Amino acid sequence: MSTTHDDATTFHDPLVGADAIDLPDGFFDRLMFNMHPTDELSPSIIMGFGIYPPKDTVDGFVVLSHEGEQRNLRHASLLSATDRSGAGPFRFEVVEPNALWRLQLAANEIGVEFDVRWRARTPAWFGEVAVTNESAKRTSFDHLFQSGRYDGELTIDGESVSVDGWYGQRDRSRGVRTMSGGQGLHIWYQAQFPDFSIGFLLVETRSGDRLLLEGAVMRENGRLDPITGVRHALSFTDDLDLVDGEVEVSTASGEVYRVHADARAGGGFMAGAGYGGHHGVSRGVDHVESDRYDLGGAVSPRSLDSALTDRLCAFDLDGVRGTGIFEFALTRSSKYQYRPSL
Template identity: 60%
Template sequence: MTVGTERAFVDELVTRTSPELPERFFDRFVFNLHRTDAVTPSVLFGFGSYPPRDVVDGFAILVTETEQRNVRFSTELTATDGDGAGPFRFEVVEPMRTWHLTLGPNPTGMEFDVTWRARTPAWVGDIGVTNDGGTPSTFEHLVQSGLYDGTLTIDGVTEEVHDWYGQRDRSRGVRNMSGGQGLHIWHQAQFPDRSVGFLYVEDREHQPILLEGAVMHTDGELDGIVGVRHELRFNDSLDLQSGRVEVTTAGGVTYQINADASAGGGYMSGGWYGGQHGRPMGRDYEEHDVYPLDGTVSPKTVDSALTDRLTKFTWGDVVGYGIFEFAHSRSSRYRYRPSL
């Protein structure tokens, strides 16, 4: 096995501008929250700081068996303490180890007061992707698995949260995912003693252009991922239904992981992933909507194909749950091709 160590990462968000920050600079985080044995409810939320633009914004998404409820909010950075916006607040209690996160009353009918604590070391990498006709994406990227304790309230019914799974994603730099990609995967399969997490992107000619991640063990081991192959099944609306991935690590371990992604929802358009992040909207802006999960909303109908699907994974006899994030290009130049 390859035993790695966490690379240094400044966990607190950058909330002040300076001359060396490019105009497109961002500092963001995304968390998800879900049970360890079910695909509903699925909770997704995130927040970003854009100091050169004097903007902070965020979102919260609740996916139930029948619908996806979304709330999005934005304000001026200088009008905040840098610890949230709208109904959302966060505190970095202990960098890389513990965060406190709250969501107050909002139109989704969901509220929470939870503490996330790390259960694995973090994988930290540097992302560099060339975009068709746009600014290259260059940013630091962190992924880490954790557990939650606290309370989750949905439509006035409060439930105790104890040791629920939650993966977090931190990214900081310049990002412009404007074109040229065919398939995007952010795979976060949570098993009792490890998290199999990677980011994989291929171009429209089916050539890999990005792979980074690791198998993150609860005993502190990091085994870098060096190879990914896939066989995925999409429907006519480019929505993932099921599939399998083969993951090869630097330590010489191969994982065959099956995925049941039929639960639905997780459309990240509900969190402004159609290019709206960091756009100035003035002070105290908020909007919300609901996506029915009856087939009328899909990666083809919303303004971004990016989808974070709460998924049941099986690795041999071991069952796990986690987020399978995917985006199948809507370009006529691309048709999915399995590599397994």
């Protein structure tokens, strides 16, 4: 595995246009945003959109976790049938690259609508990730994540609320990602605090060895402090769902952050967003589908077609409260057992 870090202003933030030709099979260009209050664990909204030019395909999703229920909206179309600014009820606009996006969701069957702007509050962590897989294919993609705040309006079942000041982490990735085989633990961690965000991607093998680590502590004053080490002691249910735990982050400047996460709010199961191998699969023009999960125990990372979960958590760092997305997945292999490293 290798990563490089560079000024995020060098990242081409708009999705690739029609002039990008001769792209490799498996190429994608994707965006993902989450949106949630700064001091509450509901509602949690996660949205994403991706284009797959060699397949002439686009798809996207919106996931709402709120009041004991998860609502999932998935949409897809042919890339050639869109203007590359969205599909189905979802639209986006890059108002100012790496600084300001507009995100819109029109009326749809899950009863969620929004018209919001995401504005960067920290610099972005940007890297190029290269991983040699067990298969012959090699993963290589540009990757960016960045903390921001929202303004605008969210409507759920006809009731509108302001999202002014809400937190939101975004993730942009572009390239070929075919990571497969041998993974034990996956974490995409985005802990939001008033003046900074702790963000990293960690992947470990089934034996507990590090396969990939990239990220930084991103501060509102413009400082980026790359993350050099992560240790963890997490509690999971028998159904592979995260309950709570500690994460210790070490940085290049010598800082150490030990953060407690409470993950009992539930929801964020990314199977509802199509992460069970459904992205990039052609469904023709203007395909929209939806479903809902009862969060009372009917579904879990073990029972769904993907274990990946983006849980809105309460964080505590030496008495400083925060909220944010703790994305996790354990392999469902019977040969694997989670091993804390802290």
